[in-house]
Amino acid sequence: MERDEWAAWLRLLLTPGVGRDTARRLLAAFGLPADIWKHSPSAWETVTSPRIARALQSEPPALADAIDRLRAWLNEDSDRHVITLADPRYPVSLLQTADPPLLLHVQGRQDALSHPQKLAVVGSRNPTPQGETNARQFARSLAESGLCVVSGLALGVDGAAHTGALEGGGLTLAVVGTGLDTVYPQRHAALARRIAASGALISEYLLGTPPLAANFPQRNRIIAGLSQGTLVVEAAVRSGSLITARLAAEQGRDVFAIPGSIHAPQSRGCHALIRQGAKLVESAQDILEDLHLSEPSQQNHEAALPTDEDGLLRAMGFDPIGLDALQARTGLDTAALQARLLELELDGQIGRLQGGLFQRTGQV
CATH class of the missing domain: 1.10.10.10 (Winged helix-like DNA-binding domain superfamily/Winged helix DNA-binding domain)
Incomplete structure (x- = not known):
């Protein structure tokens, strides 16, 4: 995109009071962001409130800095991209969800977003040793079979899933809750570099956005929306992983869950999902069969x-x-x-x- 296009999208995102729902109403009524400002405040009031119509009349104070920051970030590396809701590269599976982000920052292979077979693998930030092993081995097997593994770069199950996918020689996408000029958690900085080299890091948040607690549940809708289905490895009854699973189910996507010990708090979320209709899985092959894929022959790990x-x-x-x-x-x-x-x-x-x-x- 040219600078004027960045300016229009960023101005829309930065205007006080304009959330994603309001922005989509404005886009539906007036076309691309640059076209919104060709209309009068009275026209804006037909799709939004007088307060927001007044806010739209002024450039947000942070706009110039946001444009300069984005331009510098893109110029640093040819593998950095910005994909808007109007871009033909925007992933179709995400576009079909109820709340698609207006703009995606991508670092790595932007074509990986359009991989036809993606599965989210999510779970506890504090998994049991068995849970971490399951996440890594399921992701490796799924990647070896051609699936792209999607997760959130968090500690625990997310990190194990990304690592397993990389070990399987496959693609993995990390949807993060910060700007892409920040790696969180910092412990995963090396992992983030590996993901960007062979897959992609993705964020809807503007550069400079720190790790705010409210952003991480929001990014879960992108993890679910990019994927054909979601596998929950371990999760407490109240966890972000269950939000991802719920969003996947609401979008008509498959939800898979690995059962665990009845004594482990990290298993209770998976057991709740299974009671609600999630598909119980004991091996990666269970998922592959459900998705009508086949698992390649592998070495017998137990023999070693x-x-x-x-x-x-x-x-x-x-x-x-x-x-x-x-x-x-x-x-x-x-x-x-x-x-x-x-x-x-x-x-x-x-x-x-x-x-x-x-x-x-x-x-x-």
Whole structure:
């Protein structure tokens, strides 16, 4: 876009009182943003309030800075793009939702937004070791089968899903809740660079937007809207992941959920979704079959695992368990049990939880 086009879209976005719904009404009535200001305030009042019509008469104070910031950001890298609601590159699946963003900032492969088969993988920011393993392995299998994995770059399940997709050699899209000149959480800066190199980072927020709590639930509608379906790996009963799942269901998209331990708070959201009609899945193949895709032949991951010589893994099961309970089940003395637990933890077979608990990390 040329500067005048940026100015028109940014002016609309920055005008006080003009939210996405009001902006869409103005666009529907008057055409492109540049055409809105060819009409009179009395014309604007036919689709909005007198207060907003007055606001539209003045340039927002932050407009000049926003234009300069956007131009500088785009000029720094040829893989940076701005895609508006009127752009033919705008993803059709997102355009068909009830609340599409007016403008998308994209860093990376903008063509990845139009990948025909995308699946959102979302879940807890504080997953169990099993949940994190599930997210990574499901995403890897889905990516190996040609799906583009969409998530939100958050800690926990989101980060594991992006990492798994990259390990599978596939595409992954990260929809973030900040401007694209900010990486949040900072711990994922290296992951964000990897995603931008082979997939794309996406944001509806203007450059300079910090990580505001209210923005993250809003970005979930984009995650759901870009995707054919949403897989919830782990989620508490009140979580942003359930917002994503609800939005996907409202849009007629598939919702999948992985069941977990009845004792784990992170599993209760998935169990609630399953009771409400989400499809219970135990493997990536379940999703691929539902989407009429096939999973490529893969190595038997379990064959590479260390042997469970003392039966400790079998004794653990898959629920969180404490040291005393493990001693009672195995009969091992404290020193031998702790040594074996450390060995299994270093091998990636178990994870250590808060409260002195351990949990097995099984394979998908």
